Amino acid sequence: MPEIKLQHILTMVQLLSKGARHNFIEVTTADLGKNIGRSQQAASKHLLDLETAGYIERVRRGQKFAVRVTDKGNTEIQSLFASLKSALESAPAAIDFEGSVVSGMGEGAYYMSLEGYKKQFLEKLGYEPYPGTLNVRLTDQVYMNARRELGRHPSIFLEGFSDGTRTYGWVKCYRASINDGAMENAAVLVLERTHYDDSMLEVIAPVSIKDATGIKNGDRIKVQVRIDNSHGHHQMP
Amino acid sequence: MPEIKLQHILTMVQLLSKGARHNFIEVTTADLGKNIGRSQQAASKHLLDLETAGYIERVRRGQKFAVRVTDKGNTEIQSLFASLKSALESAPAAIDFEGSVVSGMGEGAYYMSLEGYKKQFLEKLGYEPYPGTLNVRLTDQVYMNARRELGRHPSIFLEGFSDGTRTYGWVKCYRASINDGAMENAAVLVLERTHYDDSMLEVIAPVSIKDATGIKNGDRIKVQVRIDNSHGHHQMP
DNA sequence: ATTACTAAAGGACGAGTAA
DNA sequence: TTTACTCGTCCTTTAGTAA
Structure with missing residues (x-):
């Protein structure tokens, strides 16, 4: 023009x-x-x-x-x-992932159920997650790179805490949508501890994602993570 | 950079x-x-x-x-x-003029005293002008060109009116300052009728400009007209 | 189909300099 | 002192084409 x-x-x-x-x-x-x-x-x-x-x-x-x-x-x-x-x-502020759903809700479910996190989820994310994370195995090197760097972006930050017996690390949450809008209020977690690996994405939502969307283990899935670009990037810790 | x-x-x-x-x-x-x-x-x-x-x-x-x-x-x-x-x-939104003060307050004074204008000055400009305009004879072709185009800019617009006997045209006002801030709340007038000529600038203020600044007939004077650049230019009539 | 090389043309730029 | 001309150089672009 x-x-x-x-x-x-x-x-x-x-x-x-x-x-x-x-x-x-x-x-x-x-x-x-x-x-x-x-x-x-x-x-x-x-x-x-x-x-x-x-x-x-x-x-x-x-x-x-x-x-x-x-x-x-x-x-x-x-x-x-x-x-x-x-x-x-108008530049889209989102990071796209693709992968396939794998089983392994056990550990996630345990963490989500801890009072020290539940309280913060409700307060900062606006809902209490369905107990259990949806695990997505990323299929492409490009997505794994993006997964590795995900934690650098501004996040909804849940503090770590101690229950007297042991301590639990912080959790970074990123709002996300699934399969081009089939579910909008999901969130992707980046955990301080559980350093799975860079090919795994952990997704939560207020309800069971599998039930709500009909996604089954082994299905391909797209996850779009929304990034807050309102200037002033890169924060602790 | x-x-x-x-x-x-x-x-x-x-x-x-x-x-x-x-x-x-x-x-x-x-x-x-x-x-x-x-x-x-x-x-x-x-x-x-x-x-x-x-x-x-x-x-x-x-x-x-x-x-x-x-x-x-x-x-x-x-x-x-x-x-x-x-x-x-940061681009300055102002038009600079230079010229010399000439006598000729008569006509301006008459107009400023009309109730149909005085009311609008108070309402739209925020004060009632001292009765009488300061007339500035522009010295350079560049300023005369700018003077001719002055009316195209967004203005404080005073409606014309009729007193039963005759009608009076609209007046466009532009806030202006004199001699680099010696007086800040002056205003330049562009009249529908009185089509003096493009080498003349008519300036008003809440008080007598000559008294307030010590400017006398024949003195050189700078007048800086402030333009409203908040987008959406060029309006009627 | 896609990237990027080469060669040649076109344009932008700076040095020197005229007016 | 100022603008802007010419000219040589370098940079950018395009066409043709290889990989």
């Missing part, structure tokens, strides 16, 4: 930031060049090109020129900027 | 908008080329360059590649975008 050449962006932005949207401002091509990290000659060429394209107007003022950005030029920059912005903002 | 080459921006944005921030996505260089308005070969080169620079990573998937934007790449794009954004947003 935007017609403006990429190389001219810096020049236009520089002019606009100097107030050239509404006023004719005096800039020398040498200064301009310095500001955009190019030579005087390059800046001069930019202004000539932009003038030809109708994006700026210039008037002689003695030996120098005064420059103003035209409506057309402003529209062009704003629309370029708007389309970049919307492209960046 | 941003190190990334301008020509790579579109490619990076395209990848990000396809979700390559968190997932390895499959893109062919032919598709990518189409999306950024370049050839397949150019897209291929971009990916090679970006990979070398550490802005993306790729993994073979059969014959194709899957691509993901690295943290470094994302940081680069976000910071480029942020610096453009701040440059554009």
